[in-house]
Amino acid sequence: MSEDLRKDDSRIDHGRRRLLGSGGLLLKVVGGLLLFLPVLKFVDFRTRPRPRLIKVNRLLRPGGFLIEPEFVIFDLATGVVAVSRRCTHLGCRLNFNELENLLVCPCHQSRFSRHGKRMGGPARLDLPLYQVSVAPGEARNSFVVTVTG
Numbered sequence: 001m002s003e004d005l006r007k008d009d010s011r012i013d014h015g016r017r018r019l020l021g022s023g024g025l026l027l028k029v030v031g032g033l034l035l036f037l038p039v040l041k042f043v044d045f046r047t048r049p050r051p052r053l054i055k056v057n058r059l060l061r062p063g064g065f066l067i068e069p070e071f072v073i074f075d076l077a078t079g080v081v082a083v084s085r086r087c088t089h090l091g092c093r094l095n096f097n098e099l100e101n102l103l104v105c106p107c108h109q110s111r112f113s114r115h116g117k118r119m120g121g122p123a124r125l126d127l128p129l130y131q132v133s134v135a136p137g138e139a140r141n142s143f144v145v146t147v148t149g
Contacts, residue, residue, distance in 0.1 A: 048148075048149070049148075049149065051146050051147065051148045052146070052147045053144055053145070053146055053147075054068070054070070054144070054145045054147055055135070055142065055143070055144050055145075056068060056073065056142070056143045056144075056145060057141065057142050058141060059140060059141040060073060060075050060080065060140050060141070060143070061075070061140075062075055062140075063075055065096060065114075066143075067085075067096060068085075068145075069085070069093075070084065070085055070086075070147060071083060071084055071085055071130055071145060071147065072085060072094075072096055072103065073132060073143060073145065074114045075140075076114060076115070080132045080134070080143065081114075081115070081116075081129055081130075081132060082129065082130040082131075082132045082143075082145045083103065083112070083114065083115070083116040083127050083128075083129055083130075084116070084127045084128045084129075084130065085103070086127075087105040087107065087108075087110055087123055087127075088110075088118070088123045088124070088125040088126070088127060089105065089107075089108055089110050089121070089122045089123035089124075090107060090108065092105050092106060092107035092108070093106075094106075094112065094127075101113075101114060102114075102119060103116075103127070105121060105123065108121060108122050108123075109121050110122055110123035112126070112127050115129075116128070116129050128148070128149065130145050130146055130147050130148065131145070131146040132144070132145050132146075133146075
């Protein structure tokens with residue numbers, strides 16, 4: 001009978017060892033993941049491109065606009081602003097509709113005001129605005145636009 005008890009004890013002892021061994025393995029895996037998790041933040045890390053300065057040498061009439069490939073410059077009551085021509089929905093190039101005074105996406109008809117505010121369509125975000133400065137000594141015919149992103 002004592003031999004039977006010893007066999008049962010050895011089974012229990014092996015079961016405990018397996019349980020503790022698998023628990024140790026689990027602890028190692030979880031610990032390894034916790035150490036590796038901060039590295040995952042850098043997997044999709046991208047540096048922001050440097051701002052580009054684009055000089056526009058054209059006359060901007062009061063209340064008028066200038067269309068460039070990447071942006072449109074508007075002379076508004078609040079000052080001169082440059083609005084991106086890239087739609088925030090899928091990136092199509094926007095066109096300016098003079099009759100409606102809106103930037104319109106030819107792909108999915110998102111509409112934006114001259115201030116870059118979303119007016120309708122599938123786009124959910126406003127358009128980026130770029131900093132505009134008047135070149136020194138030039139009244140309304142030379143601008144420098146700082147394009148970011």
